[in-house]
Amino acid sequence: MKKSKGEINLEKYDVLIVGGGPGGSIAGKIAAENGLKAVIFERGKNSGEKNASGVGLTPKIWRDFPEFMKKMDLPSQRVARMCTAHLTDEKGEIISELAWTPSKLNTYKEAREFMTVMVYRSQFDKWLSELAVEAGAELKTSTLIMDVLRDDRGKIIGVVDESGNKYQGIVIAADGAMSTIAHKSGIRSKFGPFDTTLVVNYDFEAPVDKIDDIIGDNALHTWFGPLYPGVYHFFKKDGFHIGLGQWFGSITKNLRTYLDTCIRSPPVAKMIKRLHAKPREFHAHMLPWLQYPFKTFAENVMLVGDAAGFPCPLEAEGIWHAMYSGKLAALNAKEAIDNSDTSAEQMKKYELAWQDSPLGEEFAAGKEFQEFWAGLPFNTEKIGIMNDLVNDALNLFTGATSHIEMSRMFFRHLRDEAPELVPLMRKYTLPYLGRIMEEELTDYSPLMGILDKMLPKKDKRRKN
Numbered sequence: 001m002k003k004s005k006g007e008i009n010l011e012k013y014d015v016l017i018v019g020g021g022p023g024g025s026i027a028g029k030i031a032a033e034n035g036l037k038a039v040i041f042e043r044g045k046n047s048g049e050k051n052a053s054g055v056g057l058t059p060k061i062w063r064d065f066p067e068f069m070k071k072m073d074l075p076s077q078r079v080a081r082m083c084t085a086h087l088t089d090e091k092g093e094i095i096s097e098l099a100w101t102p103s104k105l106n107t108y109k110e111a112r113e114f115m116t117v118m119v120y121r122s123q124f125d126k127w128l129s130e131l132a133v134e135a136g137a138e139l140k141t142s143t144l145i146m147d148v149l150r151d152d153r154g155k156i157i158g159v160v161d162e163s164g165n166k167y168q169g170i171v172i173a174a175d176g177a178m179s180t181i182a183h184k185s186g187i188r189s190k191f192g193p194f195d196t197t198l199v200v201n202y203d204f205e206a207p208v209d210k211i212d213d214i215i216g217d218n219a220l221h222t223w224f225g226p227l228y229p230g231v232y233h234f235f236k237k238d239g240f241h242i243g244l245g246q247w248f249g250s251i252t253k254n255l256r257t258y259l260d261t262c263i264r265s266p267p268v269a270k271m272i273k274r275l276h277a278k279p280r281e282f283h284a285h286m287l288p289w290l291q292y293p294f295k296t297f298a299e300n301v302m303l304v305g306d307a308a309g310f311p312c313p314l315e316a317e318g319i320w321h322a323m324y325s326g327k328l329a330a331l332n333a334k335e336a337i338d339n340s341d342t343s344a345e346q347m348k349k350y351e352l353a354w355q356d357s358p359l360g361e362e363f364a365a366g367k368e369f370q371e372f373w374a375g376l377p378f379n380t381e382k383i384g385i386m387n388d389l390v391n392d393a394l395n396l397f398t399g400a401t402s403h404i405e406m407s408r409m410f411f412r413h414l415r416d417e418a419p420e421l422v423p424l425m426r427k428y429t430l431p432y433l434g435r436i437m438e439e440e441l442t443d444y445s446p447l448m449g450i451l452d453k454m455l456p457k458k459d460k461r462r463k464n
Helices: 022-033 059-064 109-113 121-135 180-184 208-214 255-264 266-274 319-339 344-355 366-375 383-397 403-416 418-428 430-437 446-454
Strands: 010-018 038-041 054-057 078-080 083-088 094-100 116-120 138-140 145-150 156-161 166-173 196-205 220-225 228-236 239-247 278-288 301-303
Touching: 010 022, 010 156, 010 319, 022 038, 022 121, 022 319, 038 121, 054 121, 054 228, 054 319, 059 109, 059 319, 078 228, 083 383, 094 383, 116 121, 116 228, 121 138, 145 166, 145 180, 166 180, 166 319, 180 301, 196 255, 208 266, 220 383, 228 255, 239 255, 239 278, 255 266, 301 319, 301 344, 319 344, 383 403
Parallel strands: 010 038, 010 166, 038 138, 083 220, 166 301
Antiparallel strands: 054 116, 078 116, 083 094, 145 156, 156 166, 196 239, 196 278, 220 228, 228 239
16 A cells, blocks of 8 residues: 555564574564564575574574474584594694594483584575464565664664664564664674674585595584684585684784685695585674673663674584574563563563573683683684693603603693693683682692692602
């Protein structure tokens, strides 16, 4: 119907979801399943179209969304049952490799079976958005939300798109690290230079049979060394992506240069050659990496996923976090609609819900986790010390020297390096142990005494 001059083009919904990624799609799906009229605004032609490369989906997604995750069958997916960390030296050569598989301590089936399932975001996000539409949510693609909509009293009542169309309803912001909604609503301004990382990665294609034969289910790799900040290396069915990141406030060198150095290093270059891999694309994107999320709500507004700063403070994984927070936001929107209450007090129930959930628990040691990564794996000056220490410790089990003498040499070296190692332990290890034991570890003086005692005394029975 044609609108008369001056008439406002206003569409009313129960829930307006800005962003069609995992958090937005799950919010739309849950809202629709609970009888709400929900719409998802996606700026791309399809959900996932603008997302960088691939991702590793953790078992927690199967634990918390079993009804549809068990049906996932995407062309790119590859199960990673094993994770391998490669420790390298100043020439880029491997000096140690550590590999592990799922722990038997895990309490549910999927967590005991695999580490991650690798997929391309373009496939995964599109699949999730289709599930949301099947549940009854509306999906508006190629739609960019530019502002929040306020009433005459200044209260936020909806959003406005780039064409000036207005939409009324509870706003769930799933619009990423540079969230327009977070800024326009006054919840927060931009994340700071030590709250956000710049991530760069290359995507490679490779023959499926080559990856099957050479990589198999050992599809989750990391590289740590003094030539580059920590590198992730994820294999999917027909290719892989390899990348790294750094907090904006710590960037002193072009990150692509670091990544190129890793790719040209002997072990990585050899792996690429053996796989007959060829580069497809280069990506760069922002990723929040906070010690603890900032405020995540306002009157009639909730932030989820990257917009809320939810990526894990240990390894920056954010898909489960987005999906889980999207679910909590949708459930709170249902309660708000039922109670006809979109006040800040009602929206705060969402923040209290995520804080008192497995999502909130992820940030219980967020400060310690973030400082560990910044101080060691992402610190090219310090990581070499730790790599050598790990390698020396593993050499206790070799036969080049008698085991007792090798042990003595190791502990002498450990004591000699104590002036540098102890501050690292004090800053990056003990605080986390204290967090686990729920008590503050403040007395570090025994450490030097322990190192002294580790050094065996000279056997007086031996002749000089």
